[in-house]
Amino acid sequence: MISIKNLHANIEGKEILKGINLEIKAGEVHAIMGPNGSGKSTLASVLAGRDGYEIMKGSIVFENKNLLDLEAEERAREGIFLAFQYPVEIPGVSTTNFLKTAINQIRQHRGKKSLDAVAFLKLMKSKMKLVEIDQALLSRSLNEGFSGGEKKRNEIFQMAMLEPKLAILDETDSGLDIDALRIVSHGVNSLKSKDNAIILITHYQRLLDYILPDFVHVLFDGKIVKTGDKSLAMELEKKGYDWIKAEHGSLETI
Amino acid sequence: MSTDDQVLEEFTSKEYEHGWSVNFEADEAPMGLNEDIVKFISHKKNEPEWLLNWRLKSFRHWSQLEEPKWSNVHYPKIDYQVLKYYSAPKKGGKIKSLDELDPEMIKTFERLGISLNEQKRLSGIAVDAVIDSVSVATTFKETLSELGIIFCSFSDAVLEHPELIKKYLGSVVPAADNYYAALNSAVFSDGSFCYIPKGVRCPMELSTYFRINAANTGQFERTLIVAEDDSYVSYLEGCTAPMRDENQLHAAVVEIYAAKNAEVKYSTVQNWYPGNKEGVGGIYNFVTKRGICAGDHAKISWTQVETGSAVTWKYPSCILKGDYSVGEFYSVAVTNNYQQADTGTKMIHLGKHTKSRIVSKGISAGKSQNSYRGHVNISKRATHSRNFSQCDSLLMGNQCGAHTFPYIDVENSSSQIEHEATTSKIGEDQIFYCKQRGLDEESSIALIVNGFAKEVMNNLPMEFAVEAQKLLALTLEGSVG
Numbered sequence: 001m002i003s004i005k006n007l008h009a010n011i012e013g014k015e016i017l018k019g020i021n022l023e024i025k026a027g028e029v030h031a032i033m034g035p036n037g038s039g040k041s042t043l044a045s046v047l048a049g050r051d052g053y054e055i056m057k058g059s060i061v062f063e064n065k066n067l068l069d070l071e072a073e074e075r076a077r078e079g080i081f082l083a084f085q086y087p088v089e090i091p092g093v094s095t096t097n098f099l100k101t102a103i104n105q106i107r108q109h110r111g112k113k114s115l116d117a118v119a120f121l122k123l124m125k126s127k128m129k130l131v132e133i134d135q136a137l138l139s140r141s142l143n144e145g146f147s148g149g150e151k152k153r154n155e156i157f158q159m160a161m162l163e164p165k166l167a168i169l170d171e172t173d174s175g176l177d178i179d180a181l182r183i184v185s186h187g188v189n190s191l192k193s194k195d196n197a198i199i200l201i202t203h204y205q206r207l208l209d210y211i212l213p214d215f216v217h218v219l220f221d222g223k224i225v226k227t228g229d230k231s232l233a234m235e236l237e238k239k240g241y242d243w244i245k246a247e248h249g250s251l252e253t254i
Numbered sequence: 255m256s257t258d259d260q261v262l263e264e265f266t267s268k269e270y271e272h273g274w275s276v277n278f279e280a281d282e283a284p285m286g287l288n289e290d291i292v293k294f295i296s297h298k299k300n301e302p303e304w305l306l307n308w309r310l311k312s313f314r315h316w317s318q319l320e321e322p323k324w325s326n327v328h329y330p331k332i333d334y335q336v337l338k339y340y341s342a343p344k345k346g347g348k349i350k351s352l353d354e355l356d357p358e359m360i361k362t363f364e365r366l367g368i369s370l371n372e373q374k375r376l377s378g379i380a381v382d383a384v385i386d387s388v389s390v391a392t393t394f395k396e397t398l399s400e401l402g403i404i405f406c407s408f409s410d411a412v413l414e415h416p417e418l419i420k421k422y423l424g425s426v427v428p429a430a431d432n433y434y435a436a437l438n439s440a441v442f443s444d445g446s447f448c449y450i451p452k453g454v455r456c457p458m459e460l461s462t463y464f465r466i467n468a469a470n471t472g473q474f475e476r477t478l479i480v481a482e483d484d485s486y487v488s489y490l491e492g493c494t495a496p497m498r499d500e501n502q503l504h505a506a507v508v509e510i511y512a513a514k515n516a517e518v519k520y521s522t523v524q525n526w527y528p529g530n531k532e533g534v535g536g537i538y539n540f541v542t543k544r545g546i547c548a549g550d551h552a553k554i555s556w557t558q559v560e561t562g563s564a565v566t567w568k569y570p571s572c573i574l575k576g577d578y579s580v581g582e583f584y585s586v587a588v589t590n591n592y593q594q595a596d597t598g599t600k601m602i603h604l605g606k607h608t609k610s611r612i613v614s615k616g617i618s619a620g621k622s623q624n625s626y627r628g629h630v631n632i633s634k635r636a637t638h639s640r641n642f643s644q645c646d647s648l649l650m651g652n653q654c655g656a657h658t659f660p661y662i663d664v665e666n667s668s669s670q671i672e673h674e675a676t677t678s679k680i681g682e683d684q685i686f687y688c689k690q691r692g693l694d695e696e697s698s699i700a701l702i703v704n705g706f707a708k709e710v711m712n713n714l715p716m717e718f719a720v721e722a723q724k725l726l727a728l729t730l731e732g733s734v735g
Contacts, residue, residue, distance in 0.1 A: 048690050051682065076692040088687040092705030101701060102691040109692070141705070158691065 001026045001197050002047075002067075002166055007058035009046050015056070016042045018222030024166070027194040031208055032201045033233060034219035035241040040201045041085060043219070044170045047199075048082040049075045063165065076102075077109040081164030083155040085171040090142040095154060096124070098142050099161050106162065127160040131187040149180035156187040167191075168199045173207040185210030205237035220248050282471075283340035289313060292440050295340050299409050299443075302416060305423075312429040312439035319433045325596040326625040326657055327565045329501070329538060337503060339441045341471045382407060382446040382462045384475060394458065403487075404449040405460050408476050411447035418449060422480055426509040426546045426573070434505040434540040434567075438474045442507065445475035450485040450516075459715055461490035472503040479509070481516035483549065488519040490718055501529075501564060505540045514549025514576065519557070521714050522570075523722050526562035528729075533592025533621075536564025543570035547579030547605075555582040556599065557713040559722045561729040564593060569627065571600035574608035574636070581610040584710040586722075588729045589622030589654070598628040598659075603636035603669070612643040615707050618654035619730055625657040630671060632664045639669040647677045648706050650730065700727035 002024045009017040016039045024030055034040055046053050047060065049072035060067040067075060090098065104114040115123065128134070131153045143151050152172050159167050169188070173181055188211055192198065200211060208216070208230055216233045218226040220241070225248045226232065236244075283294050292313050296306040321332070381393045382405065398405050404415060412419050429439035446462040464475060481487055491508075504526060512518050520543075529536025539562075545554035556570040572581025583599035601610035610630065618624040630641045647656035658675055680702055688698035704711065704723050711719050 048686075050686050072686060072689040073692055073694050076690050082690050084687065084690075088681070088683045090684055090687070090702055090705055092708035093701055098688075098691070098701070101697060102688075102693055105694065105697060106692040162691065 001063060003059075003061045005059050005061075007043075007046070007060065008056040009042060010054040010056055011042070011052060016222055017046065019058070020219075020222070020224060022217070022224065024197050024199070026165075026197055028215065029192065029198045029200065029211060029213045031213035031216045031233065032199060032219050032224075033203065033216060033236060035245070038219045039222045040219055041170055044082055044085075044168050044199075044201055047075075047168055048072060048080060073105075074109075076162075077106050079165030081159050081162055081167045083152075083159060083167065083169045083172050085174070087143045087146075087151045087155055089144045091144050093142050094140060095138040095142050095157070099124075099158060102158075103161065123161065127157060130160050130190055131157045132183050133157050148175035149177065152176055152184055153180065153187075156184050156191075160187065160191055163191075163196075165196050166199070167196065168201070170201045171203065172200075173202055173204060181207070181210065205233040208233050218244055220244055223248075281340075281342045282338055285338050286335045287313075287337070287339060287441070291339055295441055295443060298340065298342075299412065301412055304420065305412060308424070308429065309440050312436050313441075315430050316433065316436035316440055319436060321433055325567050325627070326623065326659075327567060327594040327596050329565050329594075332501075332503060332538065334437075338471045339474070340443055342443075382460075384444055384446075384462060384464045398456075398458075401454050401457070402451040403454060403456055404447065406447055408442075408445040408447050408478065411478075415447070415449070418480065419447070419478070422478055422509065422511055424509075426511060427507050427542050427544050432542060435507050435542040438476060438505050438507045438542070441472075442474045442476040445477045445506070447477070448479045448487065448489065450479075450481045450487045452482040452513075453484045454482075455485065456487040459488050459490055461492065463492050472505065474504075475506045477506070477508040478511075479518055479520070479545075480511045481513060481518050481552075483514045483516060485513075486517045488715060489521070490715065491520070491522045492525070501536055501538055502527075503538050503540070504563075506542070508541070508543040508570075510545030510554055512545060512547050512549065512552040512554050512579075515551045516549065517553040517555075518545065519555045520545070520570070521718060522556075522558040522560075523714075523718060523725065524558065524560045524562050524566075525725060527564075528562050528591065528593050529564040531591050531620075533564070536593070537562065539563035539566045539568065541566075541568040543568065544573065544600075545571070545581075546573040547576050547581065547608075549579070550576040550605070551578045552576050553580040553582075555580075555584070555713070557584040557710065558586070558597075559707075559710070559714070559725065560585070560587040560595060560597060561725050563595070566593075566595040566597055568597045569599055571602065572610065573602045573604065574610065574639075575604045576608075577605040578607045578609075579605055580608070582713075583610075583612045583614070584713045585614045586617070586707040586710045586726070587615070587624055587626075588617045588726060589619070589624045590729055591620040591622060593620075593622040595623070596625040596627055598626045600629040601631070601641060603630075603632040603639045603641070606635070606637050606639070608636055608639045610639075610641045612641070612645075613709055614643075614645045615710055616645070616647045616656050617650070617703060617706065617726075617730070618647065618656050619650040621653045623655045623657070625659060627659040627661075629661040630663070632666065632669045632671070634665040637666050637668045639666075641669075641671045643671075643673045645673075645675045646706070647675075648703070649677065649679045696727070699730060703727065703730060 004020050004022040007017050007020040032040055055068055100120055133153055216228050217224045283291055292309050296309055427435050430436055448460055450456055510518050526537035526539055547554055554572050560566055574581050581601050587595045587597050589595050599612055612628055614626045616624040616626055626645045632639050645658050649656055656677055660673055662671055664671060684702055685698045703726055714722055
């Protein structure tokens with residue numbers, strides 16, 4: 001589904017990603033872990049097409065298309081979804097109105113007719129159950145005054161509505177209590193299928209108790225330095241990142 | 255950051271849509287302003303002696319006044335002697351029915367999206383159409399008159415209802431009120447008059463559509479709305495002008511009189527030509543709008559969406575004289591490129607238990623300057639009164655300015671005042687969030703801006719709200735950052 005090769009990216013002249021290689025097939029769940037500042041969120045932003053990142057080298061091919069040629073909104077319409085670590089507030093715009101605009105622009109792009117109000121509401125009702133979100137929240141201004149948990153649930157609700165091929169969850173578990181974590185994970189698990197793929201960016205093994213990854217990658221200093229299965233996450237939980245730093249971080253100590 | 259600016263840049267560089275003009279044969283006053291011109295206008299309109307004298311008195315007063323300098327707008331000195339103060343399309347003037355109207359004129363208004371044909375028109379709105387100095391058509395006059403409602407051009411009202419005009423003209427905005435009001439009182443040409451009798455709820459929206467067409471011509475219209483006891487009316491005003499390189503002057507006066515239990519809603523979508531991207535041309539919009547809640551429990555509500563004009567100077571106000579009367583002001587002012595707006599309201603509380611509410615949303619883009627100026631005055635007698643003010647500013651890019659000048663005077667201790675203000679910037683974050691969900695740049699900005707202005711937009715009549723939303727997006731097109 002997506003193939004990232006030797007990806008190098010800078011922010012304001014500083015190299016953050018230093019040669020990322022990653023292959024993800026449909027039906028897979030990949031977890032990306034790593035210490036603060038290792039480049040996890042940068043990778044998410046680069047995949048989603050955020051401005052302000054310079055791609056120095058490498059390629060990203062998504063469903064046979066060169067992703068780097070596409071604008072952020074075109075990537076979204078092709079089926080890339082980013083659940084934000086810090087969802088943005090848009091005063092005066094309800095989630096409902098926001099999603100309706102988004103869905104219809106995506107449908108237009110795919111040559112489909114706009115959803116009418118009835119069909120849209122029906123779709124919304126069916127997806128609301130997945131993340132146990134209620135109508136009142138969806139009528140409020142997007143993310144304005146939402147609790148941390150509400151914001152994250154709302155992100156997963158949007159994912160459910162937009163049905164992406166590749167979903168990138170950027171620290172969706174941070175700031176969630178156990179109940180919210182369970183609800184969010186349940187939502188993600190029910191959206192998982194053999195046709196889509198998920199990238200989980202997280203600090204904690206805890207999330208992987210709920211969403212079972214096929215692969216776990218450790219990102220350190222802009223590179224994937226280790227890949228394994230869930231047991232790698234368990235090992236990190238026990239031993240921390242120091243041993244990884246010891247193996248790969250010699251440059252940083254200078 | 256640079257891309258952010260580019261986005262803003264592109265979004266704010268959209269062209270003005272109504273910039274064309276039509277060559278009507280016009281009947282014009284010679285250039286310049288003096289007592290003869292005032293007499294010329296008055297004679298053109300067959301006005302009674304008392305009105306001519308009122309104009310002349312206003313003119314003499316105006317001649318002694320200085321142009322006000324306190325507002326936060328800057329423009330070259332206006333030479334009042336190089337303007338024309340009267341221009342009427344020749345084929346306009348007196349017509350008995352809409353069928354006699356010059357087809358060119360009907361086309362002109364149709365191009366603006368306004369049909370003067372009653373059959374084609376949505377039945378909810380009656381229109382008075384004004385080109386330059388004269389009203390050319392008023393629709394649904396008969397339907398309304400069955401209810402005793404008078405809706406006609408100001409000139410017709412002077413001739414047909416002199417007693418009402420004499421009673422109310424200048425009663426809310428006196429001729430000597432301020433520089434531009436005095437100028438208007440001397441040379442006002444046309445406008446609309448609307449009278450709602452006691453106990454009548456006007457069944458349709460009344461609207462006036464103003465169009466400046468001729469070059470080098472000022473537009474000075476005058477609108478007077480009188481709502482008797484227990485009546486209700488909702489009134490809309492729209493305006494456009496051709497694109498011209500020189501600046502044109504628009505100095506209007508609107509007066510509203512609301513008697514006991516009467517309610518008047520006045521909505522404006524102001525889209526005068528704002529000048530080009532370099533700040534050349536555009537309308538100078540100096541307007542005095544004021545309403546008086548003369549009776550107890552009266553209510554006046556101003557809603558304005560200001561997107562046009564090179565310079566705007568405008569403070570729709572309420573005098574809350576009756577006890578328990580209510581004044582409201584909802585405003586969205588958008589400035590782009592080199593536009594300047596200094597707008598806000600005055601709420602003068604005189605009666606007991608009076609309430610006022612101010613919601614002002616300023617959106618600045620390009621190199622524009624946008625100021626809110628408001629005055630809340632609660633007099634000694636106005637006990638147990640309340641005011642709530644909210645002023646929010648949204649900045650797009652980093653070359654524009656937003657300013658807030660709230661003045662508050664409270665002379666008793668039983669009244670309450672609240673003032674809230676925020677300033678925010680359309681963030682790259684917000685735009686990226688929208689784009690990540692599949693929205694293109696323009697839709698993202700339109701969504702964010704309309705969300706910001708929602709509280710005000712909600713107060714517009716339905717048909718206007720849709721237009722106003724599009725206008726907001728259009729005005730800001732090419733300008734995010």
